[in-house]
Amino acid sequence: MATRRLTRKEQMQQAILYPVDWLEERSGLVGAVKYFLFRKVPGDTNWFQTLGSATLTAFIVQALTGTILAMYYKPDPTIDPRTKLPVAYESMQHITNDLWAGWLVRGMHRWGASVFIILMFMHMGRVFLFGAYKYPRELNWIIGVLLLAMGLGEGFTGYLLPWDQTSYWATVVGVNLNGTAPFLGPFLAQFLNGGTYINGDTLSRFYAIHMLMIPGAIAALIGLHLYLVIRLGVTSPPWSKEAAGTGPLDGRAPNGKVGRAGLSRFRRGR
Amino acid sequence: MTEPHDDHPHVPGPSLWPVGFAVGIVVLLVGVIISWWVAGLGALIALAFAFLWVRDLTAGTALAHAPEVAPETGGAAAAEEPAAAIHEEAEERYPRSKFLELSTLGLGGVIGGIVTAPAIGFMVAPAFLKQGQKDHDLGPISDFPEGKYVIATYMADKSQGEVSRRTAFVRYNGQLKGQPSFTIISNHCAHLGCPVQANGPLDEKNTKTFGDVTLIPTVSIAGFGCPCHGGQYNTEGNRIAGPPVRALDRYAFSIRNGRLFIGKPFSVSHVDGAGSSAVIHKWTFSFPGEHVNGLESWLYPIQPPH
Amino acid sequence: MATDRITERRRIFKQYKEDVEERGKPFYPFAMFHDTVMSLVVVCVITGLAIVWKYSTPGDHIGTDPGWLGKLYDDPADPGTFSFVPRPDWYFYFLFYLLRIFKWPDTVVIGTVGLPTVLLVILIAVPFIDVRPERRLLRRPVAIVASILVVVSMGVLTYKGATAKESLGTELVAKVPDWAKTQGFSGNQQALGGAKLFAESGCLNCHTYLGLGGGFAGAPDLSAEGAKNKGIDFQIRHLENPAGVNPGSPMPSFQGLGTANLKKLATFLEASKGGK
Numbered sequence: 141m142a143t144r145r146l147t148r149k150e151q152m153q154q155a156i157l158y159p160v161d162w163l164e165e166r167s168g169l170v171g172a173v174k175y176f177l178f179r180k181v182p183g184d185t186n187w188f189q190t191l192g193s194a195t196l197t198a199f200i201v202q203a204l205t206g207t208i209l210a211m212y213y214k215p216d217p218t219i220d221p222r223t224k225l226p227v228a229y230e231s232m233q234h235i236t237n238d239l240w241a242g243w244l245v246r247g248m249h250r251w252g253a254s255v256f257i258i259l260m261f262m263h264m265g266r267v268f269l270f271g272a273y274k275y276p277r278e279l280n281w282i283i284g285v286l287l288l289a290m291g292l293g294e295g296f297t298g299y300l301l302p303w304d305q306t307s308y309w310a311t312v313v314g315v316n317l318n319g320t321a322p323f324l325g326p327f328l329a330q331f332l333n334g335g336t337y338i339n340g341d342t343l344s345r346f347y348a349i350h351m352l353m354i355p356g357a358i359a360a361l362i363g364l365h366l367y368l369v370i371r372l373g374v375t376s377p378p379w380s381k382e383a384a385g386t387g388p389l390d391g392r393a394p395n396g397k398v399g400r401a402g403l404s405r406f407r408r409g410r
Numbered sequence: 411m412t413e414p415h416d417d418h419p420h421v422p423g424p425s426l427w428p429v430g431f432a433v434g435i436v437v438l439l440v441g442v443i444i445s446w447w448v449a450g451l452g453a454l455i456a457l458a459f460a461f462l463w464v465r466d467l468t469a470g471t472a473l474a475h476a477p478e479v480a481p482e483t484g485g486a487a488a489a490e491e492p493a494a495a496i497h498e499e500a501e502e503r504y505p506r507s508k509f510l511e512l513s514t515l516g517l518g519g520v521i522g523g524i525v526t527a528p529a530i531g532f533m534v535a536p537a538f539l540k541q542g543q544k545d546h547d548l549g550p551i552s553d554f555p556e557g558k559y560v561i562a563t564y565m566a567d568k569s570q571g572e573v574s575r576r577t578a579f580v581r582y583n584g585q586l587k588g589q590p591s592f593t594i595i596s597n598h599c600a601h602l603g604c605p606v607q608a609n610g611p612l613d614e615k616n617t618k619t620f621g622d623v624t625l626i627p628t629v630s631i632a633g634f635g636c637p638c639h640g641g642q643y644n645t646e647g648n649r650i651a652g653p654p655v656r657a658l659d660r661y662a663f664s665i666r667n668g669r670l671f672i673g674k675p676f677s678v679s680h681v682d683g684a685g686s687s688a689v690i691h692k693w694t695f696s697f698p699g700e701h702v703n704g705l706e707s708w709l710y711p712i713q714p715p716h
Numbered sequence: 717m718a719t720d721r722i723t724e725r726r727r728i729f730k731q732y733k734e735d736v737e738e739r740g741k742p743f744y745p746f747a748m749f750h751d752t753v754m755s756l757v758v759v760c761v762i763t764g765l766a767i768v769w770k771y772s773t774p775g776d777h778i779g780t781d782p783g784w785l786g787k788l789y790d791d792p793a794d795p796g797t798f799s800f801v802p803r804p805d806w807y808f809y810f811l812f813y814l815l816r817i818f819k820w821p822d823t824v825v826i827g828t829v830g831l832p833t834v835l836l837v838i839l840i841a842v843p844f845i846d847v848r849p850e851r852r853l854l855r856r857p858v859a860i861v862a863s864i865l866v867v868v869s870m871g872v873l874t875y876k877g878a879t880a881k882e883s884l885g886t887e888l889v890a891k892v893p894d895w896a897k898t899q900g901f902s903g904n905q906q907a908l909g910g911a912k913l914f915a916e917s918g919c920l921n922c923h924t925y926l927g928l929g930g931g932f933a934g935a936p937d938l939s940a941e942g943a944k945n946k947g948i949d950f951q952i953r954h955l956e957n958p959a960g961v962n963p964g965s966p967m968p969s970f971q972g973l974g975t976a977n978l979k980k981l982a983t984f985l986e987a988s989k990g991g992k
Binding site for chain 3: 176177178179180181182183185187189190191193194197198201217225226229232233236237243244246247248250251252253254255257258259265268269270271272273274275276277278281282285289292295296299302303304305306307308309310312313314317318320321322325337338373374375378379382384385386387388389
């Protein structure tokens with residue numbers, strides 16, 4: 141209940157913010173986004189800690205380019221009688237050679253895969269060296285390892301899709317590698333192939349796994365991973381003099397060291 | 411939200427009469443189109459339920475059941491109680507809720523089963539059912555010179571097309587007890603399935619092609635080698651060097667009207683002897699990399715249907 | 717003991733939360749700025765690689781000729797091929813090379829699934845193996861040693877997987893004129909015929925010659941075989957029965973090639989003096 145008239149500036153602000161307030165009252169989403177953006181993180185976070193979001197960016201690039209490639213790619217290994225080439229191979233050539241910017245989107249998807257995997261390994265290494273897998277972030281680490289395994293699985297299933305010689309034979313060897321696992325190996329290999337050998341259904345199978353099953357699982361796990369990061373917070377670098385978790389700063393000498401009296405609290409590390 | 415009042419408008423108790431009346435009207439209308447007997451039946455049903463409904467409505471102010479009052483008086487208090495206490499209260503007041511809980515979970519399980527069981531079965535089963543292939547004609551026996559290997563490629567399943575193309579090394583060994591003897595070796599390495607090469611020059615000028623079959627004779631070969639990890643096999647398919655875990659797989663074959671028909675593959679641990687007098691130690695077809703005999707074969711006790 | 721550890725952990729985490737509330741900075745714009753810059757770098761790298769991949773392909777920038785970043789695509793899949801050497805994508809090279817290390821048949825399953833599975837299980841279990849709250853690197857010697865070992869071994873395995881050589885008969889035959897020029901036997905018909913046989917008969921599956929070949933099973937390099945002057949008769953005898961001439965040799969017999977072909981091969985070997 142305003143007791144005075146709003147200034148022109150305040151009136152304009154209210155008008156602009158009206159849709160935002162409308163959305164917030166009905167969904168609470170704006171509040172959630174604000175919480176995410178303006179939450180406090182330790183002030184001494186390091187450039188190494190950008191690797192996680194860099195990996196997410198690489199995944200988003202993959203998801204976008206992959207979805208768009210799916211509009212032009214045909215997962216069909218049968219031979220086109222007109223050109224005597226497999227239809228899948230032809231559609232890949234069509235994308236690479238004929239379509240406008242097709243070569244760019246396909247190239248981004250193919251090299252994005254490599255960048256995604258490199259970044260995952262670097263992010264994993266950073267988390268390991270920072271000790272950021274320790275209490276209470278153990279669950280996040282496990283989710284991360286699962287994400288790594290699924291990322292490699294995406295690489296393996298996606299490699300078959302161009303249906304050229306390298307694709308086909310690398311997949312034969314890869315499936316047979318799985319087949320050497322004890323007891324269930326032969327069943328796993330036959331399940332992946334869709335039969336005893338690679339056959340007419342194998343390409344569709346790998347396509348469905350690559351496009352739908354694994355990305356669905358990755359998206360869900362990324363959601364969980366991010367939720368845990370927001371909930372549990374980001375660690376300070378372990379070498380930081382003012383690492384979060386070491387207590388208030390005012391009891392310290394200028395060089396950051398703590399006086400003897402307070403030492404016992406920190407003897408077992410941060 | 412309005413508070414519950416004592417003088418809230420009279421709401422009739424729950425009843426099935428209106429439903430019955432509606433059913434009667436529907437039957438009547440359908441009967442008007444189908445048959446007058448059905449229409450008459452519908453009219454009777456509608457009249458009967460209408461009578462019961464009206465009688466119910468005019469039976470004076472009906473006493474509301476206890477369960478109807480409870481949610482309204484208990485509602486304000488329930489908001490402050492933790493969910494578990496509400497649950498317990500609910501159980502005491504609604505003795506059927508336990509049954510409803512169980513049946514919700516049970517029915518949910520049934521729904522889940524109906525949706526996922528066929529879907530998961532469809533994902534897994536076709537890989538294991540109806541495997542195996544029909545015999546394929548590779549040409550007259552005269553196309554295969556005695557003692558020399560011929561590289562034969564053919565489509566194992568024409569309906570699948572090129573994706574079912576296979577390669578085999580075929581050698582005619584002459585006659586064995588009056589029957590033609592062939593050595594037919596698969597070109598999938600027994601280590602991890604890479605394509606195996608013939609170690610020797612090919613006689614590509616005399617290549618024969620008919621239908622989907624191509625036959626390339628070799629001049630003479632000293633064995634087979636796999637370029638992937640250095641596996642080497644002798645001319646009978648026995649492993650002589652490298653990581654392959656057994657001999658190369660072989661194909662069964664049959665002769666019809668003087669023509670060679672290639673059949674199903676099987677795995678081989680080793681071969682004694684050579685040519686038509688070779689003794690082939692035969693095992694169920696297994697994927698590359700799996701031992702078929704010896705201690706490590708216990709890692710693969712059951713093979714899926716091939 | 718355990719409850720002490722649990723209480724201590726919770727205390728440290730509670731302290732962490734308090735410190736962040738007190739002296740932390742809002743995620744936006746401070747940390748998000750770093751993230752955005754890094755994401756821009758990532759997107760530029762991906763796009764740059766895609767552009768280089770296409771435009772370093774020779775000619776019209778289409779087709780199967782490799783550029784700086786490899787081929788745009790290979791020939792179409794041929795399930796009946798008998799002359800192709802498969803390679804996985806580069807991030808699987810460490811597994812690929814592991815297969816070459818475990819080359820005895822009884823150890824194959826260790827390289828294919830044994831070792832990778834064990835390592836994956838250890839990776840998942842890391843937070844349960846290391847339960848100390850200590851995060852400072854200098855006080856975590858096991859972590860430092862483990863990470864250096866992992867990085868170095870995966871790097872070495874990946875590099876060796878990338879440079880691993882294989883031999884492909886059809887490609888090798890095209891090399892014969894180059895070999896003849898390097899070794900100086902271009903005029904010798906027998907040696908030329910022998911060189912062609914050498915390329916076709918799978919010799920380079922195990923041996924190496926002038927930088928090509930597999931180099932497996934202890935097979936020696938043959939680029940300078942002729943310089944040892946063992947003589948054509950010795951070479952023929954060895955090719956017919958390698959284990960007889962050289963006990964313990966895993967090399968198979970090549971007498972199936974026939975005497976005329978063996979003579980050509982022997983001439984070629986004796987003419988291979990090591991090149992200039």
